[in-house]
Amino acid sequence: MKNILNVIFWSIVALLMNACQKDENLENPINDKTVIATKALANGNQLSILSDCDFQIGYKNIYVKIEKDGKAINPGNISLVPTMDMGTMKHGAPNGPLTFDSSSGLFEGFVVFTMASGESGSWTLDLKIADEEVSVPVLVKEALKGNVPVKTFTANDNKRYVLSLVEPNQPKIGMNDLEVMIFLRESMFSYPVQDDLTLDFTPEMTSMEHGSPNNQNPTGLGKGRYVGKVNFTMTGDWRLFFNINKANVKLAEEVFLDVLF
Ligand SMILES: [Cu+2]
Numbered sequence: 001m002k003n004i005l006n007v008i009f010w011s012i013v014a015l016l017m018n019a020c021q022k023d024e025n026l027e028n029p030i031n032d033k034t035v036i037a038t039k040a041l042a043n044g045n046q047l048s049i050l051s052d053c054d055f056q057i058g059y060k061n062i063y064v065k066i067e068k069d070g071k072a073i074n075p076g077n078i079s080l081v082p083t084m085d086m087g088t089m090k091h092g093a094p095n096g097p098l099t100f101d102s103s104s105g106l107f108e109g110f111v112v113f114t115m116a117s118g119e120s121g122s123w124t125l126d127l128k129i130a131d132e133e134v135s136v137p138v139l140v141k142e143a144l145k146g147n148v149p150v151k152t153f154t155a156n157d158n159k160r161y162v163l164s165l166v167e168p169n170q171p172k173i174g175m176n177d178l179e180v181m182i183f184l185r186e187s188m189f190s191y192p193v194q195d196d197l198t199l200d201f202t203p204e205m206t207s208m209e210h211g212s213p214n215n216q217n218p219t220g221l222g223k224g225r226y227v228g229k230v231n232f233t234m235t236g237d238w239r240l241f242f243n244i245n246k247a248n249v250k251l252a253e254e255v256f257l258d259v260l261f
Helices: 002-017
Strands: 034-040 046-051 058-068 071-073 078-085 099-101 106-113 122-129 132-138 150-154 160-167 174-184 197-205 216-222 225-232 237-246 249-260
Touching: 034 132, 046 122, 046 132, 058 078, 058 122, 058 160, 078 106, 150 249, 160 237, 160 249, 174 197, 174 216, 174 237, 197 216, 197 225, 225 237
Parallel strands: none
Antiparallel strands: 034 046, 046 058, 058 071, 058 106, 078 122, 099 106, 122 132, 150 160, 160 174, 174 225, 197 237, 216 225, 237 249
């Protein structure tokens, strides 16, 4: 009974805290995004950084808009480096290249935030737009209580890797698309995607000690992405355990991510 009450309690907390539920049927693809920061560039153009909701630990889509006289333009060369300044050291985070979508006028990419902003450090997005360098401070919040959407771990080859949940972004009861990404932490600012891995995984509901049937192991799609299916038979605290193999050698066992909904 106590476990059930626990699950109900955390489900309500998760509902109340999930301020990021958006109407998916909005007509304007830009209006349904959250403006993270704006900045006037030296040449008079306006820079906007948007996401699907506030920045939080984990995989986040990022959209960069450059406007000249109120119109979205493509300035050509643009690059982005997420940087956390921790005082005594700086580090980056896994991220993908920005690609221009001419229909929306937005550059689209992603960042996997590995830490929240706070006493230990603060994040900036360091952009190079044409020849101008700008550093934009951004706030990265903790993950929702009970959720662990990203994990950095040391593998059996003594290298550090980052495992990140991409989907489900909004978990539901029943079969969910599962997508994870894996990066090697080559250095504090270099996180190449890892494509040659074999994953198997088991979901477990921690408080009730049961699993679920008919899950599908994520298989590689390229660009560090692995896609499968996860079956959440009820709401509550799910832990996804991953075994990761590289060319039939065990890289890591039971690396877990948590999903609470
Ligand atoms: Cu940090």
